[in-house]
Amino acid sequence: MAAATSKRRGNATIQVTVASRTPAEETTDWLVVMMTSLGGEDDARLPTRVRAIDRTLGGRIAAVVEMGDFRGARDQRLALYPEGKAAAARVLLVGLGDEDGLDADRVRRAAGAALQAAEQRGGGKLAIVLPASRRLRSAASAGAVAEGLILASYRFDQYTTQPPRNGAAASGRVGQAVLLVERAAETRAARAAAGRGVNLATSQNLARQLSNEPPNLLPPAALAREATRVAREVGLRVRVLEPAELRRRKLGAMLAVAQGSTNTPRMIVLEHNAPARGQKRRRKTIALVGKGVCFDSGGLSLKPAASMVKMKHDMSGAAAVIGAMRAVALLKVPHHVVGVVGAVENMPSGTAYRPDDILTSGSGKTIEVTNTDAEGRLVLADALHFVRGEYEPEAIIDLATLTGACAIALGPWAAAVVGNHEKLSELIVASGEAVGERFWPLPLWDVHRDHMRSRIADVRQTGGRDAGTTTAAAFLSHFAGDQPWAHLDIASVADTETAGPLHRGGATGFGVRALLEVLDRYGDAKL
Ligand code: BES
Ligand code: MN
Ligand code: ZN
Numbered sequence: 186m187a188a189a190t191s192k193r194r195g196n197a198t199i200q201v202t203v204a205s206r207t208p209a210e211e212t213t214d215w216l217v218v219m220m221t222s223l224g225g226e227d228d229a230r231l232p233t234r235v236r237a238i239d240r241t242l243g244g245r246i247a248a249v250v251e252m253g254d255f256r257g258a259r260d261q262r263l264a265l266y267p268e269g270k271a272a273a274a275r276v277l278l279v280g281l282g283d284e285d286g287l288d289a290d291r292v293r294r295a296a297g298a299a300l301q302a303a304e305q306r307g308g309g310k311l312a313i314v315l316p317a318s319r320r321l322r323s324a325a326s327a328g329a330v331a332e333g334l335i336l337a338s339y340r341f342d343q344y345t346t347q348p349p350r351n352g353a354a355a356s357g358r359v360g361q362a363v364l365l366v367e368r369a370a371e372t373r374a375a376r377a378a379a380g381r382g383v384n385l386a387t388s389q390n391l392a393r394q395l396s397n398e399p400p401n402l403l404p405p406a407a408l409a410r411e412a413t414r415v416a417r418e419v420g421l422r423v424r425v426l427e428p429a430e431l432r433r434r435k436l437g438a439m440l441a442v443a444q445g446s447t448n449t450p451r452m453i454v455l456e457h458n459a460p461a462r463g464q465k466r467r468r469k470t471i472a473l474v475g476k477g478v479c480f481d482s483g484g485l486s487l488k489p490a491a492s493m494v495k496m497k498h499d500m501s502g503a504a505a506v507i508g509a510m511r512a513v514a515l516l517k518v519p520h521h522v523v524g525v526v527g528a529v530e531n532m533p534s535g536t537a538y539r540p541d542d543i544l545t546s547g548s549g550k551t552i553e554v555t556n557t558d559a560e561g562r563l564v565l566a567d568a569l570h571f572v573r574g575e576y577e578p579e580a581i582i583d584l585a586t587l588t589g590a591c592a593i594a595l596g597p598w599a600a601a602v603v604g605n606h607e608k609l610s611e612l613i614v615a616s617g618e619a620v621g622e623r624f625w626p627l628p629l630w631d632v633h634r635d636h637m638r639s640r641i642a643d644v645r646q647t648g649g650r651d652a653g654t655t656t657a658a659a660f661l662s663h664f665a666g667d668q669p670w671a672h673l674d675i676a677s678v679a680d681t682e683t684a685g686p687l688h689r690g691g692a693t694g695f696g697v698r699a700l701l702e703v704l705d706r707y708g709d710a711k712l
Contacts (some may be wrong), residue, residue, distance in 0.1 A: 190455035199338055200361045201331045201383055205369040208234065209241035209271050214309030214364070216273035217299045217325075219292065219316040220257040221284040225492040225521040232310035232317050234367055241271045246278065251572055258282060258594060259291065260686070262302055273312065287320045289329040290621035296333025297686035298361055298623065304338070308357030314376070315362050318414065320665060327375035331382030332389075332698075334362055336687040339390045341397040341659065384515040385701060389694035391415065391503070393510030396692030400480035400497045404448035405528035407498065408477060408613065412453045412507050414525065419514035421524075422459045426452035438546040439527050439567040442536040442560040445484055445537025452571060453477070455505075455510040468521040471707065473510070473700060474568050476561045476585030477503030477528035484538060484557030485533045498692055499561070501679035502584035503528060503589050512697060518704045523576050531560040533637040543642050547571060548664055555643040561587045562657050566664040573666050578667040580712060582703070583661070584696050585676075590653025592677040599623035602680050603658035604671035612710045613671055616702035624673065624694055627652075633659035669712050 209217060212687070218238060223229040229250050235711045241248040245265050247258045249255045255263040258495045279295045281287055296313065305313060311334070315326045338359060342349075342587045349356070357614030365374050382465050395403070395411060403411070407453055409425045416423035428449045431440055436452070443450035466621060478499040482488060489494070503526040510524040538544070542554040544563070548570040552563065565583055572578060591601050600617075610626050617624040636657045639645035644663050648656030665672075681688070 196339060196493040198383070198387055199334050199359055201334065201364065201379050202362075203327060203364045203366060203379050205366045205370055206370050207237075207316045208312065208365050209238050211312040211363070211365065212272040213312040214307070215275050215299070216276045216279045217279060217311055217313045218276060218312040219281055219300050219314065220689065221281045221287055221316065221318065222257040229256070234314060234317055236273070238276070238314070242267050242276065243270055249278070255280070260294075260627060262297060262521065264288045264296060264302070279317055284318060284320065287316070287318050289321065289619070292316060292321065292329040293336075293621060294327045294686040296330040296418065297337030299621070300337040301686065302590045303359050305356055308359045311359055311362040313362060315364055315366055317367060322372040323371045323643040324378040327364050327366070328378035328382035328607040330364055332386040333687060334359070335383060336389060339393055340689065341394070341691050367515060370391060381412045382513050385698055387510035388508040388515070389697040391511055391699050392504040392694035393692040395504035395507060396498050396694070400495070400530070403538050404479050405451045405477065406449065408479060408526070408528045409451040409453050411453060415507060415511050416455050419511050421510055421514050422456040424454040426454070434547060434571070435545070436547040436567040436571065438552060438563040438641055441538040441544045442484070442531055442563050443529040445534045445710070448479070448530045450527070452568065453526040453528060455507065457510060457513045457518060457522040458519065458520065460521065460587070462667045466521060468519070469707070470521040470523060470576050470578045471704065472572045472581045473506045473522065473524045474565065474572055474574060474581060474583035475503035475506030475524070475526045475582070476500065476565055476587065477526045478532050478561055481531045481558070482533060484531045484560060486557040487533055487539050495680060496559040498680040499586050499677060500528065501586050501692060501695070502691035504692070505584050505675070505694065505700070508694060509700040512701050514635055516701065518701075520704060520707065522591040522649050522704065523572060523578065525568050525572045527564040529564055530559070539643065539648065546664065548661060550643040550644060553639040553645040555645055555647045558645045559657070561585050562660045565661055569661065569666070570582060580670065580673050581665060582613070582673065582700065584673045587674045588654045588657050588676055591674040593629070595625055595656060595677050597677055597681060599625045601625060601627050601654050601674040602671055603627045603629045603674070604669070605629065605662060605665065606669035606671065606712065607669070607672045608710065608712050609669040611707060612712070613673070613699065613703055616706055617699040620698040620702045622698065622699040625705060627655050627658070629655055629658050629662060634662055637663065
């Protein structure tokens with residue numbers, strides 16, 4: 186990725202600041218005014234702060250509201266041109282929908298929509314009037330706005346050598362945004378929240394970038410180099426286990442997947458708040474484990490051509506773990522957090538592992554191979570074993586684009602959570618909900634675990650068509666141990682073709698925000 190970094194066109198981070206100045210006096214390219222829905226004809230009263238702006242504009246906002254052209258509906262946008270009446274070159278009204286259901290996610294998306302509108306018309310500087318609402322404190326909206334702007338500004342355009350053909354002249358970037366709070370007393374809290382939002386969103390964009398990188402340029406060794414670079418930048422301890430070390434540790438499940446490719450595997454370990462060497466641990470250890478299949482061809486159980494496209498994203502779990510670890514360091518999470526990534530490439534060749542092989546995993550348990558396309562669970566089996574033996578974590582969360590069945594069950598609207606500990610699963614669902622990332626539980630019972638036993642080995646790799654996401658998790662459970670563990674299948678949400686207010690398609694970086702929220706709540710959750 187080093188080459189990509191040097192010729193990078195976009196993705197310089199937006200400078201986000203917070204101030205308590207008068208919106209109408211703000212000199213800016215875009216004055217963004219976020220508003221919840223206005224009532225029916227008669228009680229379409231503008232909020233106090235907006236009324237002040239409206240007076241400067243000679244009543245233009247009231248006029249467009251009266252005409253019905255703008256009523257604050259969700260995703261509604263309307264640009265006004267003050268022509269010298271206000272210090273801003275343009276005023277952009279952005280709807281938030283009903284006040285009743287207002288939450289951070291709506292504000293995050295509105296900020297993203299505003300940024301995209303501005304960048305389609307030349308970009309420049311934004312000033313954003315934070316929504317005034319009893320439902321959402323200004324600090325919470327400041328955080329959401331910072332996230333929305335930075336997520337929406339992300340582009341994967343480093344490999345195009347020509348500027349885009351459509352609207353090239355008009356399109357530009359937003360480099361700065363100032364968030365305007367109403368009272369000076371709100372500034373401090375809003376500034377802290379915006380800072381956190383910037384760290385979260387830039388880390389999520391890192392996860393997107395890693396996932397978007399093409400597999401010829403980001404094989405396991407390159408992913409390890411990128412993780413190392415990030416670790417050095419933010420002060421994480423980093424360790425990369427080379428193939429010889431993986432063999433010495435007899436991680437036979439992960440190594441079997443890797444053996445078909447000339448791109449050799451790596452185990453990447455990132456550590457935050459690592460105890461000094463020889464010192465006893467004083468903090469809780471939480472482990473994050475990511476599936477890092479840099480390309481999944483299916484191996485000898487080769488995928489059909491159409492299913493193989495986008496399999497560069499099969500390391501999105503790993504990308505989320507690396508992105509989350511960056512945020513963990515920047516936000517100084519008070520726990521000992523270990524991020525482990527099993528990085529491999531799954532290829533068919535004369536040296537590839539086969540269906541019918543019997544593998545001995547790092548744990549010593551033997552595995553009957555039934556489908557080389559179920560490679561992710563093999564990588565995770567050894568990564569889970571490794572992190573347990575090495576760090577004895579109090580809880581483990583793994584993330585993986587593990588099963589197509591997950592997308593069948595939940596569609597692009599949610600990721601699956603499956604595990605051995607109800608409270609941990611609930612913590613993940615609630616945390617995701619709070620940050621706009623949906624997780625939904627699927628069951629894992631003893632019948633599922635028993636279903637994965639093999640007649641000729643300790644466990645079999647696959648469980649057939651029924652309950653594919655659960656049976657994959659059931660396989661993992663044989664390696665995950667008894668401490669609280671949650672498996673997050675993100676195959677349904679890791680990448681998308683449809684553009685939205687926060688992204689233009691490609692990798693989503695799903696999981697980064699939820700993981701940080703989980704870690705934030707972890708101490709009080711008392712698992
Ligand atoms: N990486 C895939 C899962 C996947 C599929 C992610 C589609 C994103 C989109 C995984 O390695 C896989 O191939 N799983 C198989 C498992 C099966 C062989 C038991 C699947 O889901 O078909
Ligand atoms: Mn596969
Ligand atoms: Zn895979």
